[in-house]
Amino acid sequence: MNIQFITSIIALVALIFSIVVFASRWQAMQRLPFGKDRSIPKDSAWKGIMYAFTLGMMPWAKESTRIHMLAYLRGIGFHIGIFAGLAALIASPWFENIPFAIRALFAVLTGSGALMGAAGGVMRVAEKNLRGISTRDDHAAVWLVSLWLGAMAFALIAPAFLPAMYVVSAAMLVYAPLGKIRHCIYFYFARLFYGLHIGRRGVASGLIEHSIPSGRRSHAPQFGGVGAASARLEQEAHNG
Amino acid sequence: MDNAVTTALAVLEKQLNRPLAAALEVCARCGICAESCHYYVADPKLDHVPAQRAEQLRQVYRRQHDFIGKFFPTWVNAEDLDENKLERLAEIAFSECTLCRRCTFNCPMGVDTPLMMRVIRAMATAAGKAPEILVMLADSAIEKGKDPDMFRAMFKEQIAQMEQELRELTGNPEATIPVEKEGARVLYVALAGAHTILPPAIIFNAVKEDWTLSLYEAANYGVFLGDTARAKAIAGRIIEEAKRLKVEEVVVAECGHACASLVWDAPNWFSETFPFKTRSIVELFAEYIEQGRLHLDPTANPEPITYHDSCNLARTSGIYREPRVILNAVAQNFVEMTPHGLENYCCGGGGGLVALPEYDEKRLRAGKPKADQIKKTGARTVAAACENCRLQLGDLNQYYELSVKVTALADLIVKAMRLPEKIAMSVAAE
DSSP states (O other), X not given: OOHHHHHHHHHHHHHHHHHHHHHHHHHHHHHSOOOOOOSOOSSOHHHHHHXXXXXXXXXXXXXXXXXXXXXHHHHHHHHHHHHHHXXXXXXXXXXXXXOHHHHHHHHHHHHHHHHHHHXXXXXXXXXXXXXXXXOHHXXXXXXXXXXXXXXXXXXXXXXXXXXXXXXXXXXXXXXXXXXXXXXHHHHHHHHHHHHHHHHHTTXXXXXXHHHSOOGGGGGSOSSOTTHHHHHHHHHHHHTO | OXXXXXXXXXXXXXXXXXXXXXXXXXXXXXXXXXXXXXXXXHSOOGGGSHHHHHHHHXXXXXXXXXXXXXXXXXXXXXXXXXXXXXXXXXXXHHHSOOOOOHHHHHOSSOOOHHHHHHHHHHHHHHTTOSOHHHHHHHHHHHHHHHOTHHHHHHHHHHHHHHHHHHHHHHTOTTOOOOBSOTTOSEEEEOOSSGGGTHHXXXXXXXXXXXXXXXXXXXXXXXXXXXXXXXXXXXXXXXXXHHHHHTOSEEEEOSOHHHHHIIIIIXXXXXXXXXXXXXXXXXXXXXXXXXXXXXXXXXXXXXXXXXXEOOHHHHTTTOOSSHHHHHHHHHOSEEEOOSSOGGGOOOOSOTTTGGGOGGGHHHHHHHTHHHHHHHHHHTOSEEEESOHHHHHHHHHHHHHTTOOOEXXXXXXXXXXXXXXXXXXXXHHHHO
């Protein structure tokens, strides 16, 4: 048994642990009460849910992400790296059969993700508000994931790094469902509930209108979820 | 553990449902919600970052529910709830968050911070830590609902006098303010005071609406307390009345929280889809205008007019198009605030804060972004479709010397109806 085999087994056990704990968290969520909404909907719930998971995630969709565009894009890059890293981890036993160009592409994604994660780690210390709201768990999570992504980038290019990558992966996978990283599963619930709210209550239509670039928008003020709607009303008023 | 703390924790456990658990678990503490909060814009300090505010409840939740929080609390800043912490939580939820949802809309995760603040309010109310005035207002409304016969005669007498005034003003001897009219199409639920009865009555009579006035007021202070039992008792009076009179729809006065609670929350409190439609009077007015049932002259309101979107109407109830339909029909020079609509800033008076004198200074300081917005429009009149917003805007007007007039949409409509001069004067005086 070589070191690569042993570490890959450790990573596999950690992966199983992670999946089991995440699954139990998912089940625990499903066991919590979630009553049927008896109010009469003003619009389609699906419209809101679709918006919440698509246009609503665009960097221009929210004032906060327009103000913090770089920080948001950094976060997006970090999370793209994470998804690429997870795919690469599953494919890792077969790295030698994967063309170098594809491995190089994933190395770029995970490597960039590692750098974006590290930048996030630095921001947590450097920026006053972020430092104030961060827990030890937040610092540990961002550096652990960044380290994992870095290790993955190296392993994708040079197989000699595979054992190190497996060890870091194991640590990350065990920590993920226990610490802050677990927010990944709650993301889907939170966006779903947000989508239901804005969909049923007829808010999503205004948000969608605002999120799709339109020639009419040029009539509207810079901000305002109903910019396009009010611009149209203004136009109609002018036209009599 | 003392009794108040035990009670508060029991409320947290009872209210822990899927949306609350998601809100408690999902925050990544990225901090980009900061500028979405009007408190932070007015005074940019850590305590005013929505994530930090919600973190105070999360610390308690982690201590109770999180593996690391139970065994290594300092790693995740988990904290036991004690008397001091409970008082601080109550202070945050009642005076440093107006439940405006602006942070939720700006959060990449969609963290429902107002939901967490409502739960804290419920915990504090159950533990006897809620502001006394809110408790008193809610309880007096409940008392009134217990025995309507005690005030029915007096109320009808007042309305009869108002009806006389309505007839004199409109010159229409058949103009009416019906009360408890069975089978009416619309049950209109006003607020306390003639100012939310007379202008809508003029409009209802003008369009020949088949309507009746509710015996009860729309305001629901139980909602501000996060107390479902009280909120249900207050809303229940109106729901019973609507069922008894067999109306087609219940129309709520220009009031954000009253509309949101009756339209969106009440059916869930009662686990029932009501046999009538419920909506804001703003939506009904916009419908009259779109149907061409009101003849309006926008030159009656020539001054620059801006509109403040109530958070409960826009972000909570999706009513952002209808006020603009009205304003474009009644005003010659309607100017938008920046930002406006779904991105509008809270005025600072929401969440019942405008009723709490102990927080006046905090409330007025938090209203600075709104005051700045109004100033930038150059408007001389600020319209708002919410009573609490109008009270706050009136206070901001004085505090920041804005020199504006604050008005309801109904008043602008009545003015644009070009009724005889004395009516316009009477409505303006309101």
